[in-house]
Amino acid sequence: MVKGTPKAVALLLLAGSMLGAESDPGVIGEYHVKAAFLYNFAKYVQWPADAPTARAGTFVITILGNDPFGPSLDEILKGKVIDRLKVVVRRAGSPEDLGASHIVFISDSQRGQLPEILQRLEGTPTLTVAEMDHFAERGGVIRFRMDGDRVRLDINPGAAARARLKISSELLKLARIVGPAAEG
């Protein structure tokens, strides 16, 4: 008892001090971090100028399937502007509901229809993000991969290339590159 008390206090203090740290996913919450990542991707990725959504003056992020972010995403993106485009969050229940988007987060619930979804988005400048295993290898662009309590990224530059997206080297150097580059 006597031995264990200082440790417990230290942990508690540590936890307390980390409450305000937005980028600490272990404490703030995994999806809060992932929501922030979604927004941050916009800064490191360049969309082609003829992206259809750009003409509507909005930067569209679509959540396909069950929304795992809860209110976090809306909180983070509220009022945000990317490249003078107003950020808009859409939610789509099925691939058929998908409209033109800059970023599409494919929820795990859509695992079964993944090839269809990817098929559907093939050729559009859409940054696809998901949590599913081997998502990048299967043709997705960025996958959130949990390394312990930290969120790590897998990126498939070939998929990005096919979607005519330029991903900043800054982002690439943080990620695990998957998929044959030649495929892209």
Place this chain on the structure above:
Amino acid sequence: MPMRDVSLRRMLATTTMASLGTALLLASLAFVAYELITFRGTMVRTLSIQAEIVARQSTSALVFGDPESGKATLSALGADPHVVSAALFGRNGTLFASYARADTGGAAPGRPRSPQGHFFERDRLVLSRPITFDNAPIGTVVIESDLDEMRSRLKRYAVIVVAVLIVSFAFAYGTAARLQRALTDPVLHLAATAQAVSSRRDYTVRAVSDARGELGLLVRTFNDMLDQIQDRDAALQRARDDLEGQVADRTRTLQGEIAERKLLEDRLRAQNTELEDQSRRVQEATRLKSEFLANMSHELRTPLNAIIGFAELMHDGKVGAVSPPHKECLADILTSSHHLLQLINDVLDLSKVEAGKMEFRPERVEVAKLIGEVKDILRSLSAKKRIELAVEIDPALGEVVLDPGKLKQVLYNFLSNALKFTPEGGRVSVRAHLEPGGKFRLEVADTGVGIRPEDLGRLFVEFQQLDASASKAHAGTGLGLALTKRIVEAQEGTVGVSSEVGQGSVFHAVLPRLARVASVETAAALPSRRRAGRTTLLIIEDDAQERAWLAETLSSAGYGVEVASTGKEAIEKSRRRAYDGITLDLLLPDMGGWDVLKAIRAEGPNQATPLVVVTVVVEKGVGAGYVIHDYLAKPVRSEDLLASLRAAGLRPNAGRPVLVIDDDPQARRLMETMLHAIGYPSVEAASAEEGLALAAREAPVAVILDLAMPGMDGFEFLEHFRRTPAGRSTPVIVWTVKDLTAVDHGRLAAWAQAVVQKGGTQRLLEELRTHVPLAADEDRAGRAAEGS
């Protein structure tokens, strides 16, 4: 050591080095400081660029929470060996990633004080830059760099500075030493030269210098100065040598002269002693001679005086009747006596002229009167020989100032000579006329026998008579003409004669018309020479009745009186003549009595006249300071007035005797007899002391005084007598055989009314009659006073 004690050379070196060192040091420090500041700026700039790069490259790592990536970015800083450590901090200051150089032990930098900035610590520079993403700060990068490079630079700078200083100093010292030598060498040389000159006194030393400018001028001036000193030295030396030579020469000459002079002096001294002896002997002889002559004159003339006096008395029948044959005999006695007296006088005069002791007392002379007097003396002779005596006087002759006695003597000699040698019924003329050159000529021409030309030269020589027979026939001393010549010449005149045998002779004397008046004061200031006679009083009184009473009372008592009725009149009268006494009324119409008194005493002949105040107001105090003999208050009784006057020494004349003072009994008897014969009472005193006593008792009307007396002499008597009240105004006639000097005459002029030489009584009698009027005359005078 204070700078003023240091040598010039060291002073200059020190000054140069100090200024050079200071300048270099300051310059170096400025340079180093500038370099350091610049280098620090460069360091900050370099480090901030690195920080900026790190910040950019770490953004994604921070954004996506990848510390490994951050660490990888930071580790690139390892390329800079001076970066000690670096760190990335999250937005809240949490350490995100860090880097530390291997040798530092892995210590990360502390949290940044501000997101952007830098500061230098003791050994490092800490710089921080913010990391921004999406225009918002998301963290901070902090880099710490060590200052080793700066240190090493500083060390290098220090080495460079020291090297520069050393090289500069060495170079400067060398240059300065050379330049200094150009400055100090001449100065030191100059100093050394001056030292040499001053210590050795060698002015031939010269400073040598090829310096130009002020130093050259200094050296040249110094040398010039030395030249001048040397020249002067040489001149001085020459002058000194010359002087020494001169002094030696002069000394030799002087020694010779001194020796010579000493010899001369000795000789002179011997001669002087001899001369002094001789002089003493001569003086003694002269004194003895003078004494002898004086005694002679006295001893001879005293008995002669008696002989002449008594003979005169007898001849004149004053001592009884004389028969004609007796009278003839007496006349012969008188003639012989007079001749003898004349002889004695001539001998004395001659000796006096010879001795230069004859004194002349010039005074104003009336020539006509003087000739008349001489003529009178010789009247009997001329009458006897029925010689006509004519007198011619030049009307233009004017004033003549000469000693009348001597002039008379000259004339007498000429005239008596002429009468002697002019036959009966002849003619003698006396002429006086002007001669050019302020002189006048006195001539006596006769119709006598004349003188042979060869005899003319002997005429004026002593004791040379032309022939013995002539001398027998014409009684003469043989001295007359010689004496005349001497007397005239002594007065700066000349005598001469022209003659033709059988026709007559003309004797002449030319004399200065105005002789120089001797310095002897004749009019002395003593209250003396008054026209003595009646005791005369001045009555000052304004009241007519009172005045008449005073005049009557005083006249009756025998006084002569004059009156004044106002102060002004009184002062005028007091200025005009001396009174014997004054009575003064204090209340006068025109002025105060005291003022009158003051005026009378202030000046004029009455400053010491006895004065009696007669007045109704008696204020004795007011008169203090003036001599007042008595105060009488009106009304005054006549007895009081007369007593007061007697007390003041004022007595009327009537009934008072003549006092004769003479040590010679014959003379006293002669006087007594003579005075008795003419009706004067007399008292006689054989000495001056007795005379004073008698004078006090008898209040004499006059005094006949001999001068040469044993004991108190006549002069002393007069001195005492004139101070007594009775003696103040009494006439004194000096009757003496003494030869009087100018001083004697001066004293007597002040004190005595007349001086008569003994040798008969006629002149004495005349003088007495002049000064003491006979009773009959007095009565007339008294009446005249009353009438005024």
